Structure formats: C-alpha cells, structure tokens
Amino acid sequence: MSMLFNILVVLIIIVVAVLFLTRKDKRQSKHQYSHMVDEAKINAKKKTTHKPINAEFVDAKPEESISKTKVKSEAPEDFLAFQVKTSDKLTNEQRQVITEITQSFRKPHPLLLPLTQRSFEPNELFELIKKDTEMTAKVLNAVNSPLFALHQPITNINHAIIYLGVGQVKSIAMQFAMQQGMKFTDKNQNEAYQKLWKASYLASSFCALVAQEMGEENPAELSTRCLLSYLGDLAILSYKPSMAGFYLDDFTLFERTKVFQESMGVNAAIVGKYLANQWQLPNVIESGIDHSILPLTNGKVINDLSHNETRHLLLCYLSCRLGDLVSFNGLTDVPDYDEVSYEALGELEFYYTQENIELAGVNKINAVIADQAFKKKLNKIIAKVNADI
The missing domain is CATH 1.10.3210 (Hypothetical protein af1432)
Incomplete structure (x- = not known):
C-alpha cells in the first residue's frame, strides 16, 4: 500500500510538473514578442543594428x-x-x-498615373478628381480634418483647390491613391x-x-x-x-x-x-x-x-x-x-x-x-x- 501511495505521489508530481512547464512555455510564447520589442528598442537607442x-x-x-x-x-x-x-x-x-x-x-489606384504625369491647371485637377467618387470623398474629408484647421468647412473639390492650391490637393489625392x-x-x-x-x-x-x-x-x-x-x-x-x-x-x-x-x-x-x-x-x-x-x-x-x-x-x-x-x-x-x-x-x-x-x-x-x-x-x-x- 505504501509503495502504491509513493507511486501515486510521484505520478502526481510528474503531472503537475508537466502542466506547469506547458503553461510556462505558453506564457513565454505569448510574451516573447513583447520581450523582443523591448529588447529591439533598447538596442536601437544604443544605435546597434540587430535582428x-x-x-x-x-x-x-x-x-x-x-x-x-x-x-x-x-x-x-x-x-x-x-x-x-x-x-x-x-x-x-x-x-x-x-x-x-x-x-x-x-495594383495602383487608376488616378495615380495621371496625377504623376504632369502639372495641372485648377480646372483640370478638378475634372480629374471628380471622376472618382471615393477619391472625392477622401480628399474632402482630408482637407476638413484638423490638419488644415479651417474656419469654414470645404464642401467641394473646386473650393478645396482654390483654398489650398493645386499642389496641396494633388498631394492629398496621391496619398490616397498610394493607400489603396x-x-x-x-x-x-x-x-x-x-x-x-x-x-x-x-x-x-x-x-x-x-x-x-x-x-x-x-x-x-x-x-x-x-x-x-x-x-x-x-x-x-x-x-x-x-x-x-x-x-x-x-x-x-x-x-x-x-x-x-x-x-x-x-x-x-x-x-x-x-x-x-x-x-x-x-x-x-x-x-x-x-x-x-x-x-x-x-x-x-x-x-x-x-x-x-x-x-x-x-x-x-x-x-x-x-x-x-x-x-x-x-x-x-x-x-x-x-x-x-x-x-x-x-x-x-x-x-x-x-x-x-x-x-x-x-x-x-x-x-x-x-x-x-x-x-x-x-x-x-x-x-x-x-x-x-
């Protein structure tokens, strides 16, 4: 009986040890990424090239x-x-x-190529952007963001071009074309x-x-x-x-x-x-x-x-x-x-x-x-x- 008890105790210890090590491995796996990030940041601050x-x-x-x-x-x-x-x-x-x-x-947005090919007059840029409804919406959303701190909202592309200029609106449009x-x-x-x-x-x-x-x-x-x-x-x-x-x-x-x-x-x-x-x-x-x-x-x-x-x-x-x-x-x-x-x-x-x-x-x-x-x-x-x- 004593021998059987000792065997059971040993088995229980082994099971507990296995469960502990398994959970530990899982925890290590789960947190390994964050540890690598922390180490990478420390090394980067030291200006050392690392993995x-x-x-x-x-x-x-x-x-x-x-x-x-x-x-x-x-x-x-x-x-x-x-x-x-x-x-x-x-x-x-x-x-x-x-x-x-x-x-x-x-693949690039269809407007990316024409936007890069040449300079535009205000009316030409307006005609190009307005052909794409989604692009129009994104440009208007961008120009009305806190980035430009407008006092009055801009409701159309033509107004945006007049207010911000051809170069700025073209740059915004290209940003969204690249983001597709x-x-x-x-x-x-x-x-x-x-x-x-x-x-x-x-x-x-x-x-x-x-x-x-x-x-x-x-x-x-x-x-x-x-x-x-x-x-x-x-x-x-x-x-x-x-x-x-x-x-x-x-x-x-x-x-x-x-x-x-x-x-x-x-x-x-x-x-x-x-x-x-x-x-x-x-x-x-x-x-x-x-x-x-x-x-x-x-x-x-x-x-x-x-x-x-x-x-x-x-x-x-x-x-x-x-x-x-x-x-x-x-x-x-x-x-x-x-x-x-x-x-x-x-x-x-x-x-x-x-x-x-x-x-x-x-x-x-x-x-x-x-x-x-x-x-x-x-x-x-x-x-x-x-x-x-």
Missing part, C-alpha cells in the same frame, strides 16, 4: 554601436565603407527577389505603414516648401517625387511583415538599407524604381526614386548626374530625411542650426550632406533652412501632422 522583430527572412548580425556624436571623424567604419547598391548592377537572384516583391504588391489596398491585419505591420505614410506626407510637404523658397520651377513635381520615394519601403513592408521592426524601433536609413542589402541583395530605392517602371510612371519619377538614397554615401556616387538632377535629388533627399526624423525619431520641432549636416543634426544620414551640397552648388539651401521664419513654417507643418495623425 528585426519576428525576423523570418533576414539574418542580421549585431554590429558595432553607431554613435550620434557630432564629431564627423568618429563615424563608424562600417558606415564609411558602406555603398548603396544601384539598379544597374543586379544579379539574376536579386532580380528574382524584386520580381517577387513587386508582383505581390497591390494598404490594409494590414498585423498590428506592427500596420503601425509601420502609418509611420511610412506620415514620413512620406511630411517629406512631400517639406519639399514643396523648400523648393518654393529655393525658387525651383516645379515645387509640386518635386513634392510628388518625395511622396513616391517611399514606394519601395511600402512594397517591402507589404511583402514581409517581419520588416516592420525596422520602421518601428528607431532604426536609421543607413541601418535599414544595410540590413536589406545584406539579406535581400537590394534596397528600397531599387524596389521602388522597378515598381514605378511596372506602373508606367513618368521616367523622371522612376529615375528620381532610383537615385533617392544615393546621398547617403560618398558624394562621388552622384557625379554622373547632371547639375539639375543633383540639385533635385538633394532637395528630395533632405526633405525625406527630415520627414523620417519626425515620423521615426519623434522630432517635434526643427532644431536651431546654421546648416544641414552631421555635426548639426548628429544623424549619419547627413554625414555627406555638405559635401553633396557643394558638389551640386546649392549652398543657398543652408541659408533657407537656417532662416527662423522658414523653421516656423516647418514646425507648423510638423505640429499639424502630429496633432492629426
């Missing part, structure tokens, strides 16, 4: 800490040696990856998309303002180009939900690009260029997207571009990086600085900015960015977007 959340495609290895020091000479060696891959030197394997990404991405089908059930994927949407909107708004101050002939067209510079990021995020961590956890453009190139062999700019080609967007936009992150590395990479191409590239690049700082890094207002540089902003994305500015002969941009009145305009845009999104 993305739930990485199933990339195999990123920890890199040396990326310091935000303002001393240019102290930039990490891996950054100084880094080169942005370009679309003219792709292997068959890389082309296959691009094909898989672009083919899995949703971009709905994610994965929480982190959706949050990452919202950050990309915010960054692209801000970049577009910043570029229109900067280009106007610089006296560019087509601020609206450059604004459109900035907006579409995020196409590749959207496609990669849509293709691989595991990439969401690279947009949520304070990764820099350098860190994202480095990991994407090491894991997939391509970057967001190359993917965006192929999407633009697939959608038959204008050549100037396709090439603009293709070159969009070249200023991240040594200025020599843009030597083959014309003076106009280099100037437009820099205006768009700087606008996009400022949009990134607000959306991804939580910048709430433009700091007080005399130039756009690594020393002034402490971000590696601006390491070669002054070198590129001199190559492009657009030194005027430093004076524009440093102007207090201009900074107030930028901060007004940031405040409105942060309040609305």
Whole structure:
C-alpha cells in the first residue's frame, strides 16, 4: 500500500510538473514578442543594428554601436565603407527577389498615373478628381480634418483647390491613391505603414516648401517625387511583415538599407524604381526614386548626374530625411542650426550632406533652412501632422 501511495505521489508530481512547464512555455510564447520589442528598442537607442522583430527572412548580425556624436571623424567604419547598391548592377537572384516583391504588391489606384504625369491647371485637377467618387470623398474629408484647421468647412473639390492650391490637393489625392489596398491585419505591420505614410506626407510637404523658397520651377513635381520615394519601403513592408521592426524601433536609413542589402541583395530605392517602371510612371519619377538614397554615401556616387538632377535629388533627399526624423525619431520641432549636416543634426544620414551640397552648388539651401521664419513654417507643418495623425 505504501509503495502504491509513493507511486501515486510521484505520478502526481510528474503531472503537475508537466502542466506547469506547458503553461510556462505558453506564457513565454505569448510574451516573447513583447520581450523582443523591448529588447529591439533598447538596442536601437544604443544605435546597434540587430535582428528585426519576428525576423523570418533576414539574418542580421549585431554590429558595432553607431554613435550620434557630432564629431564627423568618429563615424563608424562600417558606415564609411558602406555603398548603396544601384539598379544597374543586379544579379539574376536579386532580380528574382524584386520580381517577387513587386508582383505581390497591390495594383495602383487608376488616378495615380495621371496625377504623376504632369502639372495641372485648377480646372483640370478638378475634372480629374471628380471622376472618382471615393477619391472625392477622401480628399474632402482630408482637407476638413484638423490638419488644415479651417474656419469654414470645404464642401467641394473646386473650393478645396482654390483654398489650398493645386499642389496641396494633388498631394492629398496621391496619398490616397498610394493607400489603396494598404490594409494590414498585423498590428506592427500596420503601425509601420502609418509611420511610412506620415514620413512620406511630411517629406512631400517639406519639399514643396523648400523648393518654393529655393525658387525651383516645379515645387509640386518635386513634392510628388518625395511622396513616391517611399514606394519601395511600402512594397517591402507589404511583402514581409517581419520588416516592420525596422520602421518601428528607431532604426536609421543607413541601418535599414544595410540590413536589406545584406539579406535581400537590394534596397528600397531599387524596389521602388522597378515598381514605378511596372506602373508606367513618368521616367523622371522612376529615375528620381532610383537615385533617392544615393546621398547617403560618398558624394562621388552622384557625379554622373547632371547639375539639375543633383540639385533635385538633394532637395528630395533632405526633405525625406527630415520627414523620417519626425515620423521615426519623434522630432517635434526643427532644431536651431546654421546648416544641414552631421555635426548639426548628429544623424549619419547627413554625414555627406555638405559635401553633396557643394558638389551640386546649392549652398543657398543652408541659408533657407537656417532662416527662423522658414523653421516656423516647418514646425507648423510638423505640429499639424502630429496633432492629426
């Protein structure tokens, strides 16, 4: 009897232990994701490249800490040696990856192509947008949002164009054209998309303002180009939900690009260029997207571009990086600085900015960015977007 009792006790202990371990495993599995998020955020603050959340495609290895020091000479060696891959030197394997990404991405809204093809007179834009009832409703809803702080509601597209201008309404319409089908059930994927949407909107708004101050002939067209510079990021995020961590956890453009190139062999700019080609967007936009992150590395990479191409590239690049700082890094207002540089902003994305500015002969941009009145305009845009999104 005693032996039977001892056996029963042992069995009960084993059952209890199994149940405990099973529940523990479930709890660990349930909370594993949140632990990974916390760890990713800590590492990102240390500026260390690490694996993305739930990485199933990339195999990123920890890199040396990326310091935000303002001393240019102290930039990490891996950054100084880094080169942005370009679309003219792709292997068959890389082309296959691009094909898989672009083919899995949703088709563009029918209005996206005509919206990008040329500049519009107010009546022409009105006629184009009013053809699509859903687009009309979305544009009106946007212009009446807190973002624009209107005193009286706008009830028709024509009124919106007159009040906000062709460029602003066109930008809003294009935002919604890009958003078509971009709905994610994965929480982190959706949050990452919202950050990309915010960054692209801000970049577009910043570029229109900067280009106007610089006296560019087509601020609206450059604004459109900035907006579409995020196409590749959207496609990669849509293709691989595991990439969401690279947009949520304070990764820099350098860190994202480095990991994407090491894991997939391509970057967001190359993917965006192929999407633009697939959608038959204008050549100037396709090439603009293709070159969009070249200023991240040594200025020599843009030597083959014309003076106009280099100037437009820099205006768009700087606008996009400022949009990134607000959306991804939580910048709430433009700091007080005399130039756009690594020393002034402490971000590696601006390491070669002054070198590129001199190559492009657009030194005027430093004076524009440093102007207090201009900074107030930028901060007004940031405040409105942060309040609305």
